[in-house]
Amino acid sequence: MARSDEQNRLARERAREVILQAAIETFAERGVAGASIAEITQRAGVAQGLVNYHFGGKDQLVAAVIEQWFAALFGIPEVPGPADTRLAGIIDGAIMATGYALPLQKVVLALQQQPATHRLYAEVEDRYHDRAIEAEEKVRDIFRERGAADPELEEIMLRSTLEGILLKFAVYGDTFPLEDARRWMHRVYDLPVPEAPLPLAVAPRVAPLRLRASGALPS
Numbered sequence: 001m002a003r004s005d006e007q008n009r010l011a012r013e014r015a016r017e018v019i020l021q022a023a024i025e026t027f028a029e030r031g032v033a034g035a036s037i038a039e040i041t042q043r044a045g046v047a048q049g050l051v052n053y054h055f056g057g058k059d060q061l062v063a064a065v066i067e068q069w070f071a072a073l074f075g076i077p078e079v080p081g082p083a084d085t086r087l088a089g090i091i092d093g094a095i096m097a098t099g100y101a102l103p104l105q106k107v108v109l110a111l112q113q114q115p116a117t118h119r120l121y122a123e124v125e126d127r128y129h130d131r132a133i134e135a136e137e138k139v140r141d142i143f144r145e146r147g148a149a150d151p152e153l154e155e156i157m158l159r160s161t162l163e164g165i166l167l168k169f170a171v172y173g174d175t176f177p178l179e180d181a182r183r184w185m186h187r188v189y190d191l192p193v194p195e196a197p198l199p200l201a202v203a204p205r206v207a208p209l210r211l212r213a214s215g216a217l218p219s
Contacts, residue, residue, distance in 0.1 A: 016054045018044045020068060023061050028103035031110065032062055032117055059120060062111065066124040069108040072101060074131050078138075083145035088191045090139065092198060094162040095182045098169050099200035106170045109163075161185065173216030174203035 079089025
């Protein structure tokens with residue numbers, strides 16, 4: 001029996017998602033330069049021609065990975081309530097994303113830094129300009145409500161701190177105390193102590209606390 005138009009559409013969407021996820025995993029393991037389309041499609045279990053069909057080539061596939069990161073970034077649910085509650089929600093949401101979507105975040109972090117791909121990142125970022133401004137202003141409004149003298153700088157430093165946590169977790173893996181970092185940020189911003197840990201599969205903290213790159217190696 002021939003498939004319906006709707007079934008064909010769903011099959012195309014599914015193939016695109018599978019390729020994109022395979023690209024994220026392969027880029028995270030081998031780097032963008034070291035990953036080939038053949039490796040990506042083999043992991044995805046699809047024909048190589050589907051990459052050209054859905055994306056147009058490797059650069060466009062990289063851009064789609066960045067697009068997914070921005071979509072996830074702006075898709076973090078907003079917590080309603082007073083400024084402190086909203087700020088705690090941003091911190092917790094960002095740390096949850098770090099724990100859940102590390103391969104994607106590792107890839108985008110590398111893309112931001114590498115000269116060969118920084119242009120691609122900047123081009124995608126430009127397409128999200130209006131949403132980025134909106135998100136920045138929401139955070140700056142939080143700091144305005146909290147009485148900050150320089151809400152713009154506070155927003156930049158909050159983002160920089162959260163990105164630093166992502167970087168360290170990407171490098172040091174299970175030896176980085178993700179939940180403790182979350183609670184440290186709550187203390188720094190005079191927020192209530194979290195009642196429960198985030199639902200993340202993180203290794204228990206051991207003493208003495210040492211960061212080791214081996215903690216990010218596959219077990």
